[in-house]
Amino acid sequence: MTPALAQFAGSLLRASTWRLALRGLGRQPRRSGVVLSAVAIGLGSLLLAMAIQYGLVAQMAEIAIRSEIGDLQVHASAWKDSAPLAERIAEARSLAALAREQTLIGVAPRLRGEALAQSPRASVGVRVLGVDPVREPRVTSLASLVREGAWLAAPPRRALVSRVLVGGGLARRLRSTVGDKIVLAVQDAHGDLTSEAVRVGGVLEAPTRELDESVVVMSLADAQRLYGVPGEISELALAARERSALEAPRAAALAALGSGVRVETWREREPMLSTMIEVFDQMGWIIYAAIFVGMAFGIANVLLMSVLERTREIGVLLAIGMPPARMVAIVIAESTVLVMVGVALGFALGFGGIYALRDGIDLGSWGDGLRAYGIPTKLMPIARSGDVTAPLIVAGVTALIASLWPALRAVRTRPAEALRRA
């Protein structure tokens, strides 16, 4: 460390440097107040806006995961979304293999297929989702979405006529309600056309348009019988103990199930949503940096005005022997006080706003439109740890950059010239 740098670092640690900085700022309280307000209001608004936006994306991901996807999914290696029945895995063996996996808190076997749903009044092409009535609620919130009727009965309490659940949108399209019979016409796994009359046992309040208008949920056993694949499933939906660390359960599932399957995280199943979250994380830094770069000009302007107004005083300080490094430290301290007090007030405003909106922002009046895109109708602002660290780091850099020019201006003051000024 050079002597000047050591002197500068030592100066920053001196209480008198900060005392001079604070009192210097106090000389023009209105001007300092305007800068503080700009930093505080700017950061506070930004924090709130970021929390709302992140809340939106995070809730969209939560909806996708909790309504259908799960944290991880297991399929046969060659399985495709477009032909869900073509590649299957053995139900009992898969469940047994994962039964003791500690990184998982739920394993839900499913059978996926396609069907034509017919009521006496309409016909609609649908996706069939066969689920285990007991295991499914440990992975997704499908069971809690039942608005009318009841969740699927667990075996052996099956009715003679299979019961199915449909979204409110599909019920409207079929013009059917709870208790009505509909017919599901399918091509089974062997290529044969077959159909079965089922009864609408419940209507779901689905959070996405897909689930609302195009999906019929039935018990796994009924679906296996309908498609002629007893003991076989299309996929396993898995709930991990920790969603933030999915690599461990993925590896464990792969090891337990052996070759012939692939395990995908929800991010791989919903790449667009995943990308949105990743982009949002990066955008946070960029937005904070952009805002603070703008603020840096304002802060530099205020500090420069302050330095120019005090030319004579700075001349005196340099004349009595203040080292140039100490002068730089005082200007940087002024900048740091301005920015950090502004950031503290901004945190108070921003997090205060987030707390005030902790019960969520009701977007119910746009409910149908929002559901089409899997957007929640009650928006919960979510603050992240990055909302504290990013502004602090960016603000620290801003304080430094904003003070460089004024500090250089101060340190270049020639004492004799400064003292000549009236």
Next chain:
Amino acid sequence: MATLQAEKVSKRYAVRGIETWALQGVTLAIEPGEFIALAGPSGSGKTTLLNLFGALDAPTSGAVSLDGQDLALLSRSQLAALRLAKLGFVFQAFNLIPVLSARENVEFVMELQGSPAAERRERALAVLGEVGLAELADKRPLEMSGGQQQRVAIARAIASSPRVVLADEPTANLDSVTAGKLIDLMERLNRERGVTFLFSTHDPRVIERARRVVRLRDGSVVADERDVPAS
């Protein structure tokens, strides 16, 4: 060896393309313990010479040395360190730091020198007591009269135990009674502490109190009157 030495020093200023010689070939030696006045009308070069002796400015030609050290050979930081260690300043317009109290103003120089907090606080109060301002230690400059501010400035100048105190027109903004008291104070500090005082003035009542008077006119020394008896 002279404490301060100017050897054929000239200083030229250029303002809007017009060159002015503020000093021309000045040679002057200041001995330890002197109480010396630079006298002369406005524009005679008094402040310029003080600034050169105070390492606040550099001569256009010639050499200035302090305790035998040629100031031209030192960097900005080294000059600052030298001012801090060996020089005290008193300015015409007092020039105290307005956001610091009298005590803090005096302490500040000692803090720059690295004195421990308790020691510098005690010494600041003692020096303020010496200039008769102990009871105003916690007042800020704007709460004091001109004479009081100038006494704080002197306290600040001597608190760091300098070899030389350079005072530029220290009584110019004071009434005659206050100016007289200030000169009394400077004289006492010179006598009791042995601090060299070099001050510029054009006030005849102040000039007559100096034991050596160097008269300047148009940037040149026109008289150097030694052994002027102290009043």
